[in-house]
Amino acid sequence: MTIQAGILGATGYAGVELARLLLRHPGVRLAAVGSVSFEGKKLCEVYPSLRELCELECVDADEVVTKSDVVFAALPHGLSQDTAAACVGAGKKFIDLGADFRLDDAAEYEKWYGCEYKHPALHGQAVYGLPELFREEIRGKSVVGNPGCYPTSVALGLAPALRAGLAEPQGIVIDAKSGVTGAGRKTTQGTHFPECNEAFSAYKAACHRHTPEIEQTLSKMAGERATVTFVPHLLPVNRGILSTIYARMKPGATLEAARAAYEEAYRGERFVRLLPPGAGVDIRHVKCSNYCDIQLYADEHTGLLIVTSAIDNMVKGAAGQAVQNMNLLFGLPEETGIDMIPPAF
Amino acid sequence: MTIQAGILGATGYAGVELARLLLRHPGVRLAAVGSVSFEGKKLCEVYPSLRELCELECVDADEVVTKSDVVFAALPHGLSQDTAAACVGAGKKFIDLGADFRLDDAAEYEKWYGCEYKHPALHGQAVYGLPELFREEIRGKSVVGNPGCYPTSVALGLAPALRAGLAEPQGIVIDAKSGVTGAGRKTTQGTHFPECNEAFSAYKAACHRHTPEIEQTLSKMAGERATVTFVPHLLPVNRGILSTIYARMKPGATLEAARAAYEEAYRGERFVRLLPPGAGVDIRHVKCSNYCDIQLYADEHTGLLIVTSAIDNMVKGAAGQAVQNMNLLFGLPEETGIDMIPPAF
Amino acid sequence: MTIQAGILGATGYAGVELARLLLRHPGVRLAAVGSVSFEGKKLCEVYPSLRELCELECVDADEVVTKSDVVFAALPHGLSQDTAAACVGAGKKFIDLGADFRLDDAAEYEKWYGCEYKHPALHGQAVYGLPELFREEIRGKSVVGNPGCYPTSVALGLAPALRAGLAEPQGIVIDAKSGVTGAGRKTTQGTHFPECNEAFSAYKAACHRHTPEIEQTLSKMAGERATVTFVPHLLPVNRGILSTIYARMKPGATLEAARAAYEEAYRGERFVRLLPPGAGVDIRHVKCSNYCDIQLYADEHTGLLIVTSAIDNMVKGAAGQAVQNMNLLFGLPEETGIDMIPPAF
Amino acid sequence: MTIQAGILGATGYAGVELARLLLRHPGVRLAAVGSVSFEGKKLCEVYPSLRELCELECVDADEVVTKSDVVFAALPHGLSQDTAAACVGAGKKFIDLGADFRLDDAAEYEKWYGCEYKHPALHGQAVYGLPELFREEIRGKSVVGNPGCYPTSVALGLAPALRAGLAEPQGIVIDAKSGVTGAGRKTTQGTHFPECNEAFSAYKAACHRHTPEIEQTLSKMAGERATVTFVPHLLPVNRGILSTIYARMKPGATLEAARAAYEEAYRGERFVRLLPPGAGVDIRHVKCSNYCDIQLYADEHTGLLIVTSAIDNMVKGAAGQAVQNMNLLFGLPEETGIDMIPPAF
Numbered sequence A, B, C, D: 001m002t003i004q005a006g007i008l009g010a011t012g013y014a015g016v017e018l019a020r021l022l023l024r025h026p027g028v029r030l031a032a033v034g035s036v037s038f039e040g041k042k043l044c045e046v047y048p049s050l051r052e053l054c055e056l057e058c059v060d061a062d063e064v065v066t067k068s069d070v071v072f073a074a075l076p077h078g079l080s081q082d083t084a085a086a087c088v089g090a091g092k093k094f095i096d097l098g099a100d101f102r103l104d105d106a107a108e109y110e111k112w113y114g115c116e117y118k119h120p121a122l123h124g125q126a127v128y129g130l131p132e133l134f135r136e137e138i139r140g141k142s143v144v145g146n147p148g149c150y151p152t153s154v155a156l157g158l159a160p161a162l163r164a165g166l167a168e169p170q171g172i173v174i175d176a177k178s179g180v181t182g183a184g185r186k187t188t189q190g191t192h193f194p195e196c197n198e199a200f201s202a203y204k205a206a207c208h209r210h211t212p213e214i215e216q217t218l219s220k221m222a223g224e225r226a227t228v229t230f231v232p233h234l235l236p237v238n239r240g241i242l243s244t245i246y247a248r249m250k251p252g253a254t255l256e257a258a259r260a261a262y263e264e265a266y267r268g269e270r271f272v273r274l275l276p277p278g279a280g281v282d283i284r285h286v287k288c289s290n291y292c293d294i295q296l297y298a299d300e301h302t303g304l305l306i307v308t309s310a311i312d313n314m315v316k317g318a319a320g321q322a323v324q325n326m327n328l329l330f331g332l333p334e335e336t337g338i339d340m341i342p343p344a345f
Helices: A013-023 A061-067 A081-089 A106-113 A120-125 A131-138 A149-163 A210-222 A255-266 A315-329 B013-023 B061-067 B081-089 B106-113 B120-125 B131-138 B149-163 B210-222 B255-266 B315-329 C013-023 C061-067 C081-089 C106-113 C120-125 C131-138 C149-163 C210-222 C255-266 C315-329 D013-023 D061-067 D081-089 D106-113 D120-125 D131-138 D149-163 D210-222 D255-266 D315-329
Strands: A003-008 A028-034 A070-073 A093-096 A143-145 A172-178 A228-234 A241-248 A272-274 A292-299 A304-311 B003-008 B028-034 B070-073 B093-096 B143-145 B172-178 B228-234 B241-248 B272-274 B292-299 B304-311 C003-008 C028-034 C070-073 C093-096 C143-145 C172-178 C228-234 C241-248 C272-274 C292-299 C304-311 D003-008 D028-034 D070-073 D093-096 D143-145 D172-178 D228-234 D241-248 D272-274 D292-299 D304-311
Touching (some): A013 A315, A028 A061, A070 A081, A081 A143, A106 A210, A131 A149, A131 A315, A149 A172, A149 A255, A149 A292, A149 A315, A172 D241, A210 A228, A228 D304, A241 D172, A241 D228, A304 A315, A304 D228, B003 B013, B003 B061, B013 B028, B013 B315, B061 B081, B081 B093, B081 B143, B106 B210, B149 B241, B149 B255, B149 B292, B149 B315, B228 C241, B228 C304, B241 C172, B255 B272, B304 B315, C003 C013, C013 C028, C061 C081, C070 C315, C081 C120, C081 C143, C131 C149, C131 C210, C143 C315, C149 C210, C149 C228, C149 C241, C149 C255, C149 C304, C210 C228, C255 C272, C255 C292, C304 C315, D013 D315, D028 D061, D070 D315, D093 D315, D106 D210, D143 D315, D149 D210, D149 D228, D149 D241, D149 D315, D255 D272, D255 D292, D304 D315
Parallel strands (some): A003 A028, A003 A070, A070 A093, A093 A143, A172 A228, A272 A292, B003 B070, B070 B093, B093 B143, B172 B228, B272 B292, C093 C143, C172 C228, C272 C292, D003 D028, D070 D093, D172 D228, D272 D292
Antiparallel strands (some): A172 A241, A241 A304, D172 D241
């Protein structure tokens, strides 16, 4: 059986990356691509890298839903909910790459995104799609909230330490750096080449919308309320997120115990690589792949555990993880279609 | 049947790119990787992007040959010939990514590379592996000289115009620009990040070793002696070559006639994309893929045909084309294992 | 006497670079900055690099003219002419960084820019401000057409060869590459960081507006009609232009004769550096300076003279040369305020 | 009186940047440049950006000392001490851009650098040259330990908060990012363009040699022992350091109080810019200048004060600050020769 897949928001960066992956997925046919801005235009006219590889024309959302068994939505927040409801009503799967199905708490969603949960029951059925942490909950679901890019890197970077009770869940500092594709396709002065190249800055310090999503997952891992200070930075590269995470070690915790906990947690995980001691995590080593690379350090004189965690923001941080979730929903081997080897350069 | 493939010079940039492609090739098993500098070390220790993806340890050349049905050599010039002879003697295929089997004329080779052809008979059996131009000659051969990166972009960019007698084969100007991986893995002052970033320069103006290779192919296409002025430049990007080619149009030649010739020549070619009028060739659109993108212009007031031709220097300009040649040698569909879609960014 | 200087279009890239230079010019006071888009806003709010260094608020054109002895205009083409006339009427100097006073021939201007010369008499009084070639004509003038960035690099790169009758003025090929600041401050999809970084392409091949300006100057140098094929490319760096120029050598011309002609032509020129044989021109070596670096090569087997010429497009290609022209107009030493040393990295 | 200045280690990155500044300093004559690796070669042959701007040939250390009133040393650690002693003995000034005169405690120096203090008395006379914090101690001294690049950004970023008792001096987290010139001129695999471009990684996490220097200054500011966790990262840009600093606010401390303390501390400081609320610090805004830009944030839900602090690592982080110290030693206005305006791009 071939899965008929559709993409809403296919002309955005996450959307086109998803199209690229689905076009090579052995169990999928890319059935329809939707775009409001480019309706009637071919996807390969917007992205010439796709010439001769995808002749699909952008259509409206209804047509995407009609033609698809699974609908991926890469839309601005607030716009996915009605389509999700329609999909579920029609027995289809819905994977949201936006923020509409990530937060459990409607009040938090309203506070940070300024929108309401329109279909509370639907939200009750949705699952947070971070397979390495919630694999069993994902299987069999119909609506998946695909995690944000930063939250993916942080959750994978800290989960074993919190689960094992080795790190304090309060006062965690997350200093994250993202490539410019994270800011999307829309041009802005800050992403205009001469003002972004040879530049580096923090943005939305301690007020980025991924903060509640990060705290939600870390709290689940710790079994108690976690609090973080989260400061993202814009890195002058196309792809990649590196999160440097600082957490106080609990009394008695050691670097050795932490390494053991991570090895145990990620043994057999296809897409998480705990690096050997002495090796450094680099966004370059995971580029264009679905990997998350992790390294651990301890600062003994201050008692901090330091974790570096790198992903490709467009793959494990968006489109790749969405395909991983699709594979889970449809019972395919989890790595199907996303087993790309990162290029060496 | 699975092809057992080996790589000599696997820790160089072309070598590791080849490893990456072969590891995902459905008809191949990467049987052995050879390296003089890193013998005894795992390839994934040299290139951490390969962690958990390739556990092969670097071995010596003999072991690579023994274990392989086909040997790829990505070695400094002069070092491939004996191994090629050994492979042929043992009934194996040999694909040379270096310069030892590219030139028909031993004297030219000696003049430009300062080495001799050690096995003249072997050279007589070798074929220049540019499938789009010499497909039928390649099938059934045992030794392939895989074309240089610049020559690939130029030959594909000019062949139809020369074959159709639309452009003069003398006095062609080739202004080519290559990403830094073309300079290889070895560190130099000129490729040290702070001296290469935000920099741009020509090098080996009118004296680069790819000149005779370019003229050899263009002469074959034109059916008469072609001469070129070739000036390469170093571009501060990792991957990609863009060649801008200037040729005098023959009397009566027009842009329309040229477009028709290129359409005809490349109809059905899986890896050459002639862009529609108005679209521009960009190295970004072919990155990490085996495509060659081509566009044509005419400068009516000076009578020049202008061709822009873009490839990924590491794929169509090296490892990808080598796999394409292997597929031809073994009777596999030509795109097997190299049908990567270039990422949009 | 302190020169009161004003800038129209101060919030564009050429405008703000000019502001930076004038703020450190020992004989100048930056009296007023004009901007249509940012009127009422401080220049340092638009460009935070200027914080605490320039408290000027953007005002309208009239106020700039009133407060200034010399007005620099960095405006879209067509918009400078009336202000130039007003300045001349009021006994002020006018230096246009746009294209309105570069072309001698009104018909060429209309053909390439789609605008008319409104004040023909004024154009008769204007001078093309390339000091190294037209120094004596510039002194004493009131209106200067500051050369385009590409034309500056090309004219300095070819003038000595053409004047000395060593190169044919017909059929010259100019393959030029410019940093992204050349495209200006306005955001576009093509200069959005993820689509410009790690990218490279030609644009406006054989149809760029600098073509007639280039041919005009080269024709003057050659004493006969010069024709060029001009293909610019977008380089993923902030600053710099490198032009690679290919011209047929006249019978009897040699590389040695060419070097001698260039040495003679540029002896004593403060801002042109003819490199010693063996050294390569790099945009890095002229960054943030008013230098033009030049190197010569000959391709003996095709008979071409090859010239590489590098400038900083924002300095010698725009703001620096404008200041050089101002110095000439006001009788100051030509290097005043523009003797910056390019940083090594 | 013109100061005769000499540079030891002039062919390193800090050395050549210093040469560039001194060549334009109105009170200085660059009298001699020293280099072990390039003795006998002109500095402008090593750095072609200096062509026609500096004809000095590299000489040995003795000659540099003999010809100079002030000697700047940009040498590997351990090599400055004897020359410093010789200079002091001869009544000359010595400014060390290396680490030999930064730490008060000989044991710390030995622990982190593996070298001994050879002339304890000399160290007693040396001063830590961070003018904004220790201006009065610097005047009249003969030996200056010019601060490290990271420590400069951190000390300026935290001093007011610690002095005012607003932040806890223990458990400070410093996540710092530096451009590649910080790694110096020597080529390495990690700074080879294709492995550094489009890459990002942490290095020497919690074990970088600047840690004790940072803690020393912060302890002085706090009046008690300060402890930090310091993790530097390599940023794929040429210049610039951005330090993101996380400190616990003391009970009762507020963002407003912090802003007031910083405004008070840096009122009148020529080279520190506290940005207005809402504006973001960017390494681009201080490039090629001696500025340190600072912004403050508070994370109310975790009680952290967050400081972003940006400098040009080669200017305020090395050569510019060295000149600032020289100006202090010789009684010149502090900004002499280092009042460069950062370019907008």
